[in-house]
Amino acid sequence: MTQMNSMEIQSDVIEVGEQSLTIAQVAAVANGAKVQLSRSLDYVEKIEKGARFIDSLLEEEGVVYGVTTGYGDSCTVAVDIEHVHELPLHLTRFHGCGLGQYLNDQQARAVMVCRLNSLAIGKSGVSYALLERIAVMLNNQIIPLIPEEGSVGASGDLTPLSYLAGAIIGEREVRYQGNIQLSVDVFDKLGLDHISLRPKEGLALMNGTAVMTGLACLAYERAQYLAKLSSRITAMASLTLQGNSDHFDEILFAAKPHQGQAQIAAWIREDLNHYQHPRNSDRLQDRYSIRCAPHIIGVMQDALPFLRQFIETELNSANDNPIVDAEGEHILHGGHFYGGHIAFAMDSLKTLVANIADLHDRQLALVMDTKFNNGLPPNLSGAKGVRKVINHGFKAVQIGASAWTAEALKHTMPASVFSRSTECHNQDKVSMGTIAARDCLRVLQLTEQVAAAALLSMTQGIQLRIDAEELSFETLTPSLKKTLSQVQYVFEPLIEDRPLESVLRKVVDDIQLGAWEVCK
Incomplete structure (x- = not known):
């Protein structure tokens, strides 16, 4: 299945960031429509303010789950400041254990736009650059290979979403122009900068319901x-x-x-x-x-x-x-x-x-x-x-x-x-x-x-x-x-x-x- 008809789709470009999305709009993106992330100065500032707030807590040595602590049952384990920036990377890596069939392109795109829309609400402490990267991947048909098995649906879709997070930082495979390639190689071909995940961003990408919601x-x-x-x-x-x-x-x-x-x-x-x-x-x-x-x-x-x-x-x-x-x-x-x-x-x-x-x-x-x-x-x-x-x-x-x-x-x-x-x-x-x-x-x-x-x-x-x-x-x-x-x-x-x-x-x-x- 490659696309579906929807009577509600009004545009080939779906706006994300300052208004709610509909099921039909998710289906439109899943079937190839492009996304346009809001670029208004007020909106960009709203997103960046959340990322700066996380930075300020680190400077003040505040305790934030998944930022200055381990994950899940390891939340009582303190992470010293010199390792805080490595923690998101480890989160994406140890969750790389999904099995089963891979989501098809339509399904993976639905997942991506659902995760983008949730983070774009501005309550997750992520940077605007991270939102832009997901939008760029959608608009250039850079589709993460996401195994369909491995999520129990709380704490969100951790394992399948780790494949989106890993692709964003260049460590996982994607489908691009009909071939399976490492995402870092695709980014290099397109002249895209490599990005690293900020302290809250690994958790924000993975600890949500985007896979089940997209499907x-x-x-x-x-x-x-x-x-x-x-x-x-x-x-x-x-x-x-x-x-x-x-x-x-x-x-x-x-x-x-x-x-x-x-x-x-x-x-x-x-x-x-x-x-x-x-x-x-x-x-x-x-x-x-x-x-x-x-x-x-x-x-x-x-x-x-x-x-x-x-x-x-x-x-x-x-x-x-x-x-x-x-x-x-x-x-x-x-x-x-x-x-x-x-x-x-x-x-x-x-x-x-x-x-x-x-x-x-x-x-x-x-x-x-x-x-x-x-x-x-x-x-x-x-x-x-x-x-x-x-x-x-x-x-x-x-x-x-x-x-x-x-x-x-x-x-x-x-x-x-x-x-x-x-x-x-x-x-x-x-x-x-x-x-x-x-x-x-x-x-x-x-x-x-x-x-x-x-x-x-x-x-x-x-x-x-x-x-x-x-x-x-x-x-x-x-x-x-x-x-x-x-x-x-x-x-x-x-x-x-x-x-x-x-x-x-x-x-x-x-x-x-x-x-x-x-x-x-």
Whole structure:
């Protein structure tokens, strides 16, 4: 996945420093938009004042966690002034133990802009030069290699963020112009000065929630699109099964007025041209995966604004420790690195998304089975005559969708309940927010695969109805005509059995690009 469509993105340059960011703006940067760090004199002075305050405490021999002390359980260990400037370097180095796959460029860029935005609030005691370096890296596509495993979500995303910190000072690898290189070599090629981390800056970079928050922003964008796509697929499933569009009637949904649920019903109703053709089935009641689809997709649609509040509040927070109040000259030791809100949001969202996979899995089961598909051929095979006996249509695709659904459902166990005690019982209650966010992205991937299978299957089903003169293309709504044409551009009707992996992959990619025009 390389980019996603967002209706909210207004600019190719995202301003950072003096205003809040949105999820859509994080997604824009993740997909390649440049950032512009505020350059106003007042803002620069606000940032530098925090760095100078840290310097003044060192001159006065003040005790500041992670500046004049060791880290975590070692906070009782005093660090003498001659070693204070080495301490951030050691922090980045000993956390260089991440494993697993590396975040892709989109994910790493989301992490970078989230960390930049948090530090840019001016409560972390970092220099303006550090903020500039992150912005320069984003704008020049210098992307740190960040392993996805190793964070328990408090004290923030220490291990994965050490790879950003290490890249900034030239000690870690980055992706640049398609190659993996040491960041110091890239900086030298671009004529960029080498920078060292000031006393608080290693801790400020690493002791925060940027990894889980960046991934959460990307997950939110995909889930938001998925709700709309799932409504379109459900309308197509209803047509394929010759369903009863009364199930989506406006009067019906006024009786149970959940706003998101009603929106989903409205999208399905509009796709089915319900008002012009209020009765397209002799059946009073379709099965739940059709009739109750607004109630299933609608739960996610109603939850998204609530989850957005959690994610965007975290995005626009100072979430490291300690917090530096340069104006009031306070150092405030706390636990803002704790990722509980993101953990809850991602544990919740992955369950909502997995229910969408389960919904489409059930719809697929209906349209494949001659006991339930109202006269369509087995497995939606388009084969005719004597060729029917050796052709199996979408049989294996439905099995695959069932496997993807089962795996998605398996991942819904909440990560946040698996808190561990780590680091000599200093970190004795942790959020697991980053694992929850990674789980959510995996569930989204699997659900998008199920959606791709459903999109192809329902396109085949509608075409079979048209070929049998049980449905006319001309009577379809413009929105459904558009989707059918888009799908059929990459997918020829399945007559003789053929491998479908390549087209499934193409449709999944298009879903993740937001290519299907489903926004009403």
